[in-house]
Amino acid sequence: MSEIVKFTIDGKECQGKKGQLIVDAAADNGVYIPVLCHMRDLIPAGSCRICTTKVNGRYMAACTTPVDEGTVVENDTPELLDIRKAIVEMLFVEGNHFCPSCEKSGNCDLQALGYKYQMMAPRFPYAFERRELEASTPKIFLEKNRCIFCKRCVRVIKDDQGRSVFAFKGRGKTLQINIDKKLAANLSDEMAKKAMDICPVGAILRKEVGFVEPIGTKKYDHKPIGSDLKNIYQ
Amino acid sequence: MSKPIIATASLAGCFGCHMSILDIDDRILQLIELVEFNKSPIDDIKTFTKQCDIGIIEGGCCNSENVEVLKEFRKHCKILISLGECAIMGGLPAMRNGIPVKECLEEAYLNGPTVGLNAEKVMPNDAELPMILDKVYPLHEIVKIDYYLPGCPPRADLIWAAVVALVTGDELNIPYELVKFD
Ligand code: SF4
Numbered sequence: 001m002s003e004i005v006k007f008t009i010d011g012k013e014c015q016g017k018k019g020q021l022i023v024d025a026a027a028d029n030g031v032y033i034p035v036l037c038h039m040r041d042l043i044p045a046g047s048c049r050i051c052t053t054k055v056n057g058r059y060m061a062a063c064t065t066p067v068d069e070g071t072v073v074e075n076d077t078p079e080l081l082d083i084r085k086a087i088v089e090m091l092f093v094e095g096n097h098f099c100p101s102c103e104k105s106g107n108c109d110l111q112a113l114g115y116k117y118q119m120m121a122p123r124f125p126y127a128f129e130r131r132e133l134e135a136s137t138p139k140i141f142l143e144k145n146r147c148i149f150c151k152r153c154v155r156v157i158k159d160d161q162g163r164s165v166f167a168f169k170g171r172g173k174t175l176q177i178n179i180d181k182k183l184a185a186n187l188s189d190e191m192a193k194k195a196m197d198i199c200p201v202g203a204i205l206r207k208e209v210g211f212v213e214p215i216g217t218k219k220y221d222h223k224p225i226g227s228d229l230k231n232i233y234q
Numbered sequence: 235m236s237k238p239i240i241a242t243a244s245l246a247g248c249f250g251c252h253m254s255i256l257d258i259d260d261r262i263l264q265l266i267e268l269v270e271f272n273k274s275p276i277d278d279i280k281t282f283t284k285q286c287d288i289g290i291i292e293g294g295c296c297n298s299e300n301v302e303v304l305k306e307f308r309k310h311c312k313i314l315i316s317l318g319e320c321a322i323m324g325g326l327p328a329m330r331n332g333i334p335v336k337e338c339l340e341e342a343y344l345n346g347p348t349v350g351l352n353a354e355k356v357m358p359n360d361a362e363l364p365m366i367l368d369k370v371y372p373l374h375e376i377v378k379i380d381y382y383l384p385g386c387p388p389r390a391d392l393i394w395a396a397v398v399a400l401v402t403g404d405e406l407n408i409p410y411e412l413v414k415f416d
Binding site: 101 | 316323325332372384386410415
């Protein structure tokens, strides 16, 4: 059995398993640390940095840092909240996020974090890069304008031989999310739905079932993200 | 004390934000008790006749005329508010932003499926027409903006709460449901 350790988050005494990732341990103790790329039980990507916390006085991604006996985590401080707001703003200006025309609006984790941190207008200038829409596979639209490179789809959506249906291409400014057309041709409805659900933004959309949920019934219409700790793909 | 003066304009917007202003319904009667309107499509005053306290602008800047009107508003208004997604981030008109202007115009007037009536294949070139900008700009990338009211359109209750708070100096408490980007 793994060893139980005691640690604190903003002074609150918590317990977790030694080596457990801070985001997961926090959720088990009823504390919300925001995530975009993280999903419980997946190999951490640590790509979005929205879970930036102070761990024993240093800035760390809570989704890649394990808890240990006596770990001191700072989570809900004005400084960290501003860092997270800045990250949300950067993600908004880097891609092309037109919320009014996006089917995921209301169910989008990035947008919900914009609401949570009360982003009114980003402090950074918009990049407005040209990106393409990949619509040639039977089940899925891949709206590259909205991808925030969380790598969830790459890590989760595999065919029966374990091959990833999605993949990254390029690096840095030229980084793109791509879909393998041959593998995507055999994607089941169930997997297509899963891909759309795990994508934290509106980059993966199912074909032929658009706008099924009316406004007012979506995930973040009435309650801010983090109100329901089971609902954040932990 | 004289009433605070409001001016409004729609730049590269769809007038939906102005419709949302009208959505305050019968509170419009309270509004005219609280404030006076100057340049605005609501009273059809076309040019500023005095300095204003609050300028409310819908829509981003897609052409030279939008920029001129925006700068005019900055000059004449103490407080400038970006109203709605187009004003804040360009909105749907900004979907052309990654695409070169030439390509957009060619699609609209020469090659698109609906250009049939344009038999001579002319691009609009009248000297009176404002110049189209290389992309659609959010207002705060052109002038200083003091406040932002997001939404497509911003909810009437949000606009009402913000204007009343500004005019009365009361604290603004906005419920979670009122601030949305769609
Ligand atoms: S498509 Fe969605 S799930 Fe895949 S990397 Fe981009 S944002 Fe993440």
